[in-house]
Amino acid sequence: MTAPLAWIVDDDRAVRLVLAAALREAGFDAREFGDAEAVFAAFDEASPDLLFTDVRMTGASGLKLLERILAQWPRLPVIVMSAFTDVATTASAYRLGAFDYLPKPFDLDQAVASARRALAQHPVASTAPLVADYAEHELIGRSAAMRELFRAIGRVAASGLGALVTGETGTGKELVARALHRESARAAQPFVALNTAAIPSELLESELFGHEAGAFTGATRRHAGRFEQAERGTLFLDEIGDMPLALQTRLLRVLAAGEFYRVGGRELIRADVRVLAATHQDLDAKVARGEFRADLLHRLDVVRLEVPPLRARADDVPLLAEHFLARAVALAGGEPKHFTPAALGALRAYAWPGNVRQLENLCRRLAVLAPGREVGVGDLPPAILDQAPATGPAGWEAALRHWVEARLAEGATDLRREANAVLERVLIDAALAAHGGHRQNAARALGVGRNTMTRKLGSSRRRSR
Numbered sequence: 001m002t003a004p005l006a007w008i009v010d011d012d013r014a015v016r017l018v019l020a021a022a023l024r025e026a027g028f029d030a031r032e033f034g035d036a037e038a039v040f041a042a043f044d045e046a047s048p049d050l051l052f053t054d055v056r057m058t059g060a061s062g063l064k065l066l067e068r069i070l071a072q073w074p075r076l077p078v079i080v081m082s083a084f085t086d087v088a089t090t091a092s093a094y095r096l097g098a099f100d101y102l103p104k105p106f107d108l109d110q111a112v113a114s115a116r117r118a119l120a121q122h123p124v125a126s127t128a129p130l131v132a133d134y135a136e137h138e139l140i141g142r143s144a145a146m147r148e149l150f151r152a153i154g155r156v157a158a159s160g161l162g163a164l165v166t167g168e169t170g171t172g173k174e175l176v177a178r179a180l181h182r183e184s185a186r187a188a189q190p191f192v193a194l195n196t197a198a199i200p201s202e203l204l205e206s207e208l209f210g211h212e213a214g215a216f217t218g219a220t221r222r223h224a225g226r227f228e229q230a231e232r233g234t235l236f237l238d239e240i241g242d243m244p245l246a247l248q249t250r251l252l253r254v255l256a257a258g259e260f261y262r263v264g265g266r267e268l269i270r271a272d273v274r275v276l277a278a279t280h281q282d283l284d285a286k287v288a289r290g291e292f293r294a295d296l297l298h299r300l301d302v303v304r305l306e307v308p309p310l311r312a313r314a315d316d317v318p319l320l321a322e323h324f325l326a327r328a329v330a331l332a333g334g335e336p337k338h339f340t341p342a343a344l345g346a347l348r349a350y351a352w353p354g355n356v357r358q359l360e361n362l363c364r365r366l367a368v369l370a371p372g373r374e375v376g377v378g379d380l381p382p383a384i385l386d387q388a389p390a391t392g393p394a395g396w397e398a399a400l401r402h403w404v405e406a407r408l409a410e411g412a413t414d415l416r417r418e419a420n421a422v423l424e425r426v427l428i429d430a431a432l433a434a435h436g437g438h439r440q441n442a443a444r445a446l447g448v449g450r451n452t453m454t455r456k457l458g459s460s461r462r463r464s465r
């Protein structure tokens with residue numbers, strides 16, 4: 001068996017030497033790099049099983065390196081080393097997806113132990129640039145928002161309680177429901193999904209509860225409904241907000257009593273089914289308008305899991321994009337393709353109104369249509385480029401985030417004051433320009449008093465001088 005290969009990136013030669021020696025002694029192969037660019041060059045011909053990197057190097061900072069590396073090799077365990085153990089750097093490192101964080105000076109045993117743990121958790125060829133080794137229906141994500149969701153799924157799944165999964169269209173609500181099922185005691189039993197909106201309302205009742213032969217015209221045979229099919233398993237009702245009121249009443253009764261009749265049937269059937277529901281609509285508003293039963297909402301809504309829109313987890317975009325592209329290319333049987341870093345940047349900055357489904361569809365198209373092995377900015381549809389990066393709240397947020405990350409990587413402190421000053425200056429300048437320099441009107445547009453405006457104007461002028 002070949003020894004696992006660790007790469008070490010640090011501009012401090014002494015650190016590289018002692019760490020490499022300790023790793024070799026522990027049975028690793030080690031290769032040393034003085035800067036981030038050398039690492040990228042080397043990635044073209046080889047790939048490690050894990051990577052140690054410093055975060056304050058000359059050239060590309062370690063955090064930038066981490067971001068770039070994980071965009072391309074999302075499964076590579078990266079151990080970040082830093083003499084600056086401020087919370088912001090540590091948090092950024094973990095948020096970007098670092099496996100571990102070692103404050104310098106570190107104990108060599110500690111570093112070796114961390115390397116061993118990394119290998120134990122990533123036993124496969126972790127640096128394959130994202131092959132389709134995710135199980136079908138696996139929820140992919142490493143952003144803070146998704147990790148929070150994974151934790152919630154873990155807690156809720158075991159409880160066996162019903163849950164309402166909310167989120168915009170295409171965010172992955174069905175995958176969340178599947179994960180809840182997979183992690184529950186019912187995992188060996190069926191997972192049955194029904195999209196309430198996709199079935200004509202007159203057929204919905206029999207679809208859910210089944211029917212007896214002769215129950216209605218065309219019902220020639222007995223039919224088991226989704227409740228029966230899901231017996232001892234999980235029934236996922238998608239787009240629950242579109243369920244007609246009469247059926248809501250019936251569903252509520254079934255949930256309360258745990259039993260039901262097939263349409264046209266006399267036999268009472270027990271339902272041992274965990275019901276999960278999903279909606280992209282505001283059910284509380286529907287209740288207020290009398291379109292959804294409050295008591296049904298309460299019953300479904302024992303636990304609520306909110307799936308964040310893709311624009312709120314831009315960190316997941318490169319990972320998902322590479323995953324979908326690799327999968328689509330594999331299905332089409334072509335040569336592997338990758339996004340260039342600039343293309344990934346543009347995808348990150350886009351607002352994705354259709355969320356993950358839209359990204360997945362785009363990757364399917366690119367797998368077939370993009371001519372080269374590298375999918376660049378020029379291959380992306382104009383709508384995506386138009387939005388990157390400065391327009392729309394998402395573009396603005398993305399730009400702000402980049403700025404914050406860059407300042408954090410530079411070791412900034414007191415960032416909030418710095419950001420607030422910039423925000424205020426931009427607001428005031430733009431409002432004054434839009435109102436021809438008229439302070440009172442500009443103040444009204446911003447929703448601040450005129451005195452506040454004058455004061456802010458003074459301080460922002462002073463600061464920008």
Ligand SMILES: Nc1ncnc2c1ncn2[C@@H]1O[C@H](COP(=O)(O)OP(=O)(O)OP(=O)(O)O)[C@@H](O)[C@H]1O
Pocket residue numbers: 137138139140141167168169170171172173174175176238239278279280356357360
């Ligand atoms: N985190 C994720 N990782 C991998 N694939 C995902 C993820 N989220 C969504 N997808 C994929 O995106 C597509 C849409 O997901 P899904 O059907 O679960 O969304 P939804 O929120 O239920 O959509 P709708 O509201 O339209 O029913 C699916 O093909 C799904 O596999």
